[in-house]
Amino acid sequence: MNIKFLKAFNGDAIWISFLENGAPCNILIDGGVGNTYRSRSNVKGDLHKVIEKIREDKQFIDLLILTHFDDDHIGGILRWLNKDKVASTLIKKVWFNSGKEIAKKFNIDENKDLDVEIIDGAEDFYSSPKQGIKFEKYLRDNNIWEGKIIEQGSEFDLLGVKFKILSPNSKTLDKLLKLYEKQKNYFTAGGENDFDTLLQDFINDENQSDFKFKEDNDVANGSSIAFIMEYDSKSFLFLGDAHPSVVIEGLKMFGFDKDNTLNTELMKVSHHGSMYNTNKELLEIVKTDNYLISTDASKHGLPNKRTIARIINNNPNAIIRFNYDLKDRIFLKEDWNGFSFFKAMETNEFIYQWKKTI
Numbered sequence: 001m002n003i004k005f006l007k008a009f010n011g012d013a014i015w016i017s018f019l020e021n022g023a024p025c026n027i028l029i030d031g032g033v034g035n036t037y038r039s040r041s042n043v044k045g046d047l048h049k050v051i052e053k054i055r056e057d058k059q060f061i062d063l064l065i066l067t068h069f070d071d072d073h074i075g076g077i078l079r080w081l082n083k084d085k086v087a088s089t090l091i092k093k094v095w096f097n098s099g100k101e102i103a104k105k106f107n108i109d110e111n112k113d114l115d116v117e118i119i120d121g122a123e124d125f126y127s128s129p130k131q132g133i134k135f136e137k138y139l140r141d142n143n144i145w146e147g148k149i150i151e152q153g154s155e156f157d158l159l160g161v162k163f164k165i166l167s168p169n170s171k172t173l174d175k176l177l178k179l180y181e182k183q184k185n186y187f188t189a190g191g192e193n194d195f196d197t198l199l200q201d202f203i204n205d206e207n208q209s210d211f212k213f214k215e216d217n218d219v220a221n222g223s224s225i226a227f228i229m230e231y232d233s234k235s236f237l238f239l240g241d242a243h244p245s246v247v248i249e250g251l252k253m254f255g256f257d258k259d260n261t262l263n264t265e266l267m268k269v270s271h272h273g274s275m276y277n278t279n280k281e282l283l284e285i286v287k288t289d290n291y292l293i294s295t296d297a298s299k300h301g302l303p304n305k306r307t308i309a310r311i312i313n314n315n316p317n318a319i320i321r322f323n324y325d326l327k328d329r330i331f332l333k334e335d336w337n338g339f340s341f342f343k344a345m346e347t348n349e350f351i352y353q354w355k356k357t358i
Helices: 046-056 071-083 099-106 135-141 170-179 199-206 244-253 280-285 305-314
Strands: 002-005 014-020 023-029 063-065 155-158 161-167 226-231 234-238 290-293 319-322 343-346
Touching: 046 071, 099 170, 161 244, 199 305, 226 244, 244 280, 280 305, 305 319
Parallel strands: 023 063, 290 319, 319 343
Antiparallel strands: 002 014, 014 023, 155 161, 161 226, 226 234
């Protein structure tokens, strides 16, 4: 199984490829911003390259997971669908929590800001003046979406892979429906980076008895699909931009806590390393040495160095993996004094690989 974390600018795009019963399978989690597919000046991004390779190899995207509505997660996918009239023929199944289906779940009015459209040739799905096809209709018409809400506590067996859904829960879906505003920024957006502060200073601060963790309150992030993926007795944790309290709640539903930890090959750190999306309790439940942070550090002050300090304080052997070359930008020379075990590296298209046992 190969797991590649594509260069998705300030977003997420993850391609998982493997063989099941000798047949090639592909799972795509999000698609980054629009430029992850192709820029306005026609520069092909990593997503475009992956899609073309799958097509050339006469394979399919067997499962496309769209974790939530933010542009840095679905912008690349929507630009692809806008530009490629036969894109749907490459997709077999989609997971997507649409505003229409969430409204049906709670039997209340739809939130029109959650409407997404496929607009022929459009660059930007938020601001295009053209009218298009409702995304839900596009998916249904092409028979690639069941309209099922993907939510906490659900389990799915698909392609020889087991998925345990940790987020969203009913509360975060309800908040999305009632409070979501298109292109609205919440308190985690904006701000300067914190790279000039020493790791040890963050650790000292958080070891104080009066330190209090502040959780993300972005309703789109709170609705993010997060899950454990199990394959050949190994586990992988993909957290999208989910809120830690919801993820912890989901983990406990599946029997994981501080006394029965989740041992996982890697953890895709939530919300590009935001300090509001990874807390001490979550890190104590999840046991891994590989922490992947997906961002080019171009927006919102992310990743937060405070998050990395929090990870290292919990696990001195942590390997912090970036999909861009950020190590020398984030860490000061003094940061390596007293931290001789943790590692940080650029993985580019990160590949986790092993042979499935027979």
